[in-house]
Amino acid sequence: MPIRLEDYQEVAGPGVIEELRALAGRVAGRSMQHINSTPVGGGVAEILTRLVPLLRELGVEATWDVIKGDQAFFGVTKAFHNALHGKPEQVTAEMYDIFRANTETNLRDMNFTGDAIFVHDPQPAGLIARKQEIGRRWVWRCHIDVSAPQPDVWEFLRPAIEQYDAAIFSMPDFAQRMPVPQFRIAPSIDPLSDKNRTLESSYVTSVLEKYHIDPGRPVLTQISRFDRFKDPLGVIAAYELVKKRHRCQLVLAGGGAPDDPEGGEVLREVQQAAEDDPDIHVLLLPPFSDLEINALVRGSTVVIQKSIREGFSLTVSEALWKKKAVVGGAAGGIKLQVIDGMTGFLVHSVEGAATRITQLLGDRRLRERMGENGYQHVRQNFLVTRHVRDYVLTMLALEHPGESMIYLS
Amino acid sequence: MTPDQPKPFVFFTETRLVALTGRKASNIEELLQHLGQVSGSCIFYHTHYLYLTHHFEKPRFYNEFANWVSRALQEERLAERLAGIDLLEMTSIRDLREAIGRVIQKHLESDRKTLRTCPAGDEFHFCEARSFIMPTGLVAAGVPEFFDLLGNVTNDCLHFHFFEARLRLERPTNDFSQWLRDLGQTKLAAKIDRLNPYAMTLDELKREIVKLGRK
Numbered sequence: 001m002p003i004r005l006e007d008y009q010e011v012a013g014p015g016v017i018e019e020l021r022a023l024a025g026r027v028a029g030r031s032m033q034h035i036n037s038t039p040v041g042g043g044v045a046e047i048l049t050r051l052v053p054l055l056r057e058l059g060v061e062a063t064w065d066v067i068k069g070d071q072a073f074f075g076v077t078k079a080f081h082n083a084l085h086g087k088p089e090q091v092t093a094e095m096y097d098i099f100r101a102n103t104e105t106n107l108r109d110m111n112f113t114g115d116a117i118f119v120h121d122p123q124p125a126g127l128i129a130r131k132q133e134i135g136r137r138w139v140w141r142c143h144i145d146v147s148a149p150q151p152d153v154w155e156f157l158r159p160a161i162e163q164y165d166a167a168i169f170s171m172p173d174f175a176q177r178m179p180v181p182q183f184r185i186a187p188s189i190d191p192l193s194d195k196n197r198t199l200e201s202s203y204v205t206s207v208l209e210k211y212h213i214d215p216g217r218p219v220l221t222q223i224s225r226f227d228r229f230k231d232p233l234g235v236i237a238a239y240e241l242v243k244k245r246h247r248c249q250l251v252l253a254g255g256g257a258p259d260d261p262e263g264g265e266v267l268r269e270v271q272q273a274a275e276d277d278p279d280i281h282v283l284l285l286p287p288f289s290d291l292e293i294n295a296l297v298r299g300s301t302v303v304i305q306k307s308i309r310e311g312f313s314l315t316v317s318e319a320l321w322k323k324k325a326v327v328g329g330a331a332g333g334i335k336l337q338v339i340d341g342m343t344g345f346l347v348h349s350v351e352g353a354a355t356r357i358t359q360l361l362g363d364r365r366l367r368e369r370m371g372e373n374g375y376q377h378v379r380q381n382f383l384v385t386r387h388v389r390d391y392v393l394t395m396l397a398l399e400h401p402g403e404s405m406i407y408l409s
Numbered sequence: 410m411t412p413d414q415p416k417p418f419v420f421f422t423e424t425r426l427v428a429l430t431g432r433k434a435s436n437i438e439e440l441l442q443h444l445g446q447v448s449g450s451c452i453f454y455h456t457h458y459l460y461l462t463h464h465f466e467k468p469r470f471y472n473e474f475a476n477w478v479s480r481a482l483q484e485e486r487l488a489e490r491l492a493g494i495d496l497l498e499m500t501s502i503r504d505l506r507e508a509i510g511r512v513i514q515k516h517l518e519s520d521r522k523t524l525r526t527c528p529a530g531d532e533f534h535f536c537e538a539r540s541f542i543m544p545t546g547l548v549a550a551g552v553p554e555f556f557d558l559l560g561n562v563t564n565d566c567l568h569f570h571f572f573e574a575r576l577r578l579e580r581p582t583n584d585f586s587q588w589l590r591d592l593g594q595t596k597l598a599a600k601i602d603r604l605n606p607y608a609m610t611l612d613e614l615k616r617e618i619v620k621l622g623r624k
Contacts, residue, residue, distance in 0.1 A: 015563065019424065022543060147530075172534035175429035182429040184536065342465045373465055380463050393426040397539050404450040405577070408543045 003192050005057045011191045012385045024058035027395045031061035033114025037123035039066050043314045044120050050190040054388050067124045073102040077123045083150035085309040128163045137398045140164040144311040145332040147173045170312045188387035189317045194290035207295035218248040221300040225254045226266040229309045236273050241354035246361050253283040302360045307331045317382040320374030325367045327356045343374035418588045420547040423569040425538040433532040441513045449502035451537040481527035487516045556622030564611040
């Protein structure tokens with residue numbers, strides 16, 4: 001049975017759905033087109049999968065299109081991604097040409113149907129070139145940490161971004177000095193999706209056993225793409241320190257995404273680092289493994305997200321929603337989700353991660369308290385219903401440019 | 410169109426979208442410089458937003474400038490002085506901006522040698538809110554009904570009529586007291602005026618107002 005808006009009433013809290021209906025009534029019949037670079041894999045695609053149907057149920061004509069790109073293009077955009085996150089990348093003139101050529105192809109093939117067009121991340125950012133011809137309201141939705149971008153890549157993108165009517169960043173640290181209104185909208189999780197919904201404990205146990213994980217011993221888990229910014233090798237190093245005191249196991253699980261060609265290389269490095277320890281489980285999960293990911297997190301004792309650079313990392317909210325204390329790298333949006341000492345611990349090093357994991361493994365009540373706090377924190381701030389509201393508000397803000405108090409009769 | 414003061418009382422609510430200015434400060438001088446240039450909405454946001462958000466522990470200060478100065482710059486004396494600005498004495502955002510500026514200026518003049526720069530990544534980011542105001546559908550025809558309905562309004566509704574109305578919309582007092590005064594309930598209005606909304610949570614404020622109304 002399809003999930004309906006009403007189904008969120010219980011999990012999101014009283015009044016949330018009524019407020020959404022009241023606000024959406026003010027933009028009913030308008031169309032909102034989302035454009036990104038991948039239909040599956042990664043947080044953006046996951047969010048849009050639920051957000052678009054919910055907007056439609058509210059009367060907003062929401063649609064979702066995906067740009068085309070070959071391996072060369074996604075190689076370039078991965079380099080852009082790294083460079084915008086502040087990791088030095090050699091970006092050549094040829095790479096910029098590949099980006100421009102791919103943008104031209106998509107400009108030719110894409111139908112721009114929205115009254116408001118939300119373009120996600122740098123890959124499709126060049127589509128703004130069509131604005132001059134067709135008008136509409138254009139929003140650049142940036143999901144990555146651009147607080148300290150590599151200057152040449154940012155300057156390449158900036159002229160395009162400055163043509164948008166608004167830009168959205170996940171946290172204030174990512175905002176830029178530019179003549180475009182900017183809004184802060186955090187990403188969100190869908191509490192009713194296969195990745196987050198409640199599961200039978202027997203299923204959780206069966207998934208652990210399927211992957212030869214012992215449910216009787218502590219399980220540390222990091223769910224993420226195999227990406228150097230997620231520091232999987234640092235997680236293994238922290239686990240090795242913890243293992244001196246606790247007979248624990250480590251699960252490093254993630255999938256690939258078509259727009260991330262670097263993943264295979266990182267996976268090989270991780271497998272190599274883990275090969276001598278049967279208690280380290282490196283799992284490359286195929287698409288549509290959401291139920292198993294859900295079970296792996298629910299079956300974990302402590303969840304880790306030891307990122308060095310991070311856009312947001314929805315895996316943190318997903319773990320908090322399951323009442324798991326999270327040890328997270330003090331990077332990007334993790335700092336919004338892990339309230340240090342309340343919903344988990346923020347760490348800056350392998351040693352810090354190991355210390356906090358050890359502390360949590362030795363204190364069940366602390367884990368439970370943080371887990372309960374984390375659940376409440378996500379409920380109030382990081383559910384998809386809040387995200388839907390913020391996108392509706394963005395549409396309304398675009399219709400009232402320059403106004404700070406907007407009266408909706 | 411703005412919601413004026415009708416009789417009966419129409420309860421409005423407010424929802425916000427946080428806007429980013431791209432401005433950031435890493436020391437007190439930069440903080441002061443930006444404070445002189447940001448919008449009134451920005452000043453209001455950083456002195457009032459924490460009253461609306463849930464906290465696992467009460468924030469040290471509700472004034473975000475004070476929190477940042479304490480946490481990131483470890484300038485405790487200045488943090489306390491910023492937090493000590495009496496928001497009830499302010500009748501406009503302009504007053505508030507000037508009061509904050511005076512406190513920082515005084516600190517800079519007296520204590521320059523302790524000027525610190527925050528660690529990288531811990532800068533103060535200036536935000537502001539786009540506020541969307543809607544009628545709640547709740548309308549009180551008279552005083553008893555007003556207090557009955559007030560018990561059921563959201564914190565956003567309370568925040569709009571009590572905080573936004575006075576400072577951001579520069580009305581002479583909060584909307585509740587004004588409406589009661591218009592109805593001739595001057596004593597009751599004065600009692601509500603005497604409440605210090607900055608010394609309690611919004612839930613506590615609501616309970617106090619309802620208690621006064623039912624006496």
